[in-house]
Amino acid sequence: MPDTPPLSRRGLLATAAASAALLASGTAATRAFAAPAPTPQRLSALAAQSADGFASVPALGLTTTTGGVAGPTVTVTTGAQLADYVNRNSPYVLLVSGRIEIDGMLTVVANKSILGVGSTAEITGGGLQLGSTTRPGNNVIIRNIRFTHASDDSVSVTNRAHHVWIDHCDFSQGYDGLLDVKRESDYVTISWNRFHDHSKTCLLGHNDSYTADRGKLRVTYHHNFFDGTDQRHPRVRFAEPVHVYNNHYRNNRLYGVASTEDAGVLVEGNYFENVPHPIYSGYDDSGPGRVVERNNVYVNSGAPETLGTVVEPRTFYAYTLDAASSVPGIVAAGVGTGRI
Numbered sequence: 001m002p003d004t005p006p007l008s009r010r011g012l013l014a015t016a017a018a019s020a021a022l023l024a025s026g027t028a029a030t031r032a033f034a035a036p037a038p039t040p041q042r043l044s045a046l047a048a049q050s051a052d053g054f055a056s057v058p059a060l061g062l063t064t065t066t067g068g069v070a071g072p073t074v075t076v077t078t079g080a081q082l083a084d085y086v087n088r089n090s091p092y093v094l095l096v097s098g099r100i101e102i103d104g105m106l107t108v109v110a111n112k113s114i115l116g117v118g119s120t121a122e123i124t125g126g127g128l129q130l131g132s133t134t135r136p137g138n139n140v141i142i143r144n145i146r147f148t149h150a151s152d153d154s155v156s157v158t159n160r161a162h163h164v165w166i167d168h169c170d171f172s173q174g175y176d177g178l179l180d181v182k183r184e185s186d187y188v189t190i191s192w193n194r195f196h197d198h199s200k201t202c203l204l205g206h207n208d209s210y211t212a213d214r215g216k217l218r219v220t221y222h223h224n225f226f227d228g229t230d231q232r233h234p235r236v237r238f239a240e241p242v243h244v245y246n247n248h249y250r251n252n253r254l255y256g257v258a259s260t261e262d263a264g265v266l267v268e269g270n271y272f273e274n275v276p277h278p279i280y281s282g283y284d285d286s287g288p289g290r291v292v293e294r295n296n297v298y299v300n301s302g303a304p305e306t307l308g309t310v311v312e313p314r315t316f317y318a319y320t321l322d323a324a325s326s327v328p329g330i331v332a333a334g335v336g337t338g339r340i
Contacts, residue, residue, distance in 0.1 A: 046091045065187075124148045177201070240311055241266055260290030
């Protein structure tokens with residue numbers, strides 16, 4: 001049997017658009033929408049798919065983000081197995097099957113793909129930390145996994161980890177941050193994830209005094225659904241450029257995006273719905289950041305704050321911007337687990 005070809009972003013958007021039409025019509029076909037059967041060929045194709053956004057940019061000795069595709073494929077079903085393989089010093093494609101309970105934060109070291117099988121893969125009770133101070137968490141892919149009830153962060157990209165792609169996951173009910181990027185990490189893409197039932201969502205930058213983050217923390221956030229989460233979508237310090245595009249914000253009580261401490265953030269083509277403060281420059285005790293907004297839609301939402309200029313993400317990578325008015329349908333049809 002021939003291998004299933006990798007899905008392109010264009011193909012995914014086409015599928016999303018078709019699914020959005022089904023959602024509107026309420027047909028039985030909508031209820032049947034799910035990921036294709038996890039055959040070996042399909043899983044191999046998923047492992048070979050390539051990142052977009054900042055995770056695709058050649059830098060720091062890597063041409064793009066490939067994860068563990070150079071190594072063997074292993075299915076893990078227990079916390080002990082997951083802890084073992086993510087900590088090994090060689091590439092692996094790790095297939096997470098079913099619900100896995102862990103304690104605390106598991107350190108993920110370089111060259112790993114952690115892929116959920118089907119629509120039921122879940123990591124609960126703890127989280128994943130990409131990299132330690134002595135063992136980098138570079139070139140890591142995490143896709144198609146539900147994260148719940150973490151005792152700290154659900155996922156922490158830290159300690160200079162670079163080239164990380166987190167895609168089609170579902171994050172909720174953690175203790176601290178759901179998906180934080182900090183401590184000089186760089187070249188990260190966060191795409192097609194759903195965040196819900198939580199307050200502190202996506203921190204970008206450790207704190208106001210950690211100036212070593214300046215000139216790093218280049219992150220792309222696209223086609224995510226910030227569904228009723230309160231804040232940090234993201235909250236940015238020092239980084240430039242940060243690219244926030246084609247995300248759906250709904251019922252975010254405190255704010256959408258906050259640019260602080262001279263960060264440079266481009267917010268474009270997003271759909272803000274019932275968000276009293278969609279964009280801040282400066283927040284709490286943090287000084288103002290630079291932020292440019294364009295082509296966004298604001299429905300029952302406040303006015304955005306903007307300041308200064310920002311380096312264009314197109315100087316790093318090419319991308320296709322969807323019309324902001326179409327974002328709710330596109331995101332609803334393609335976001336989260338069980339869709340790849």
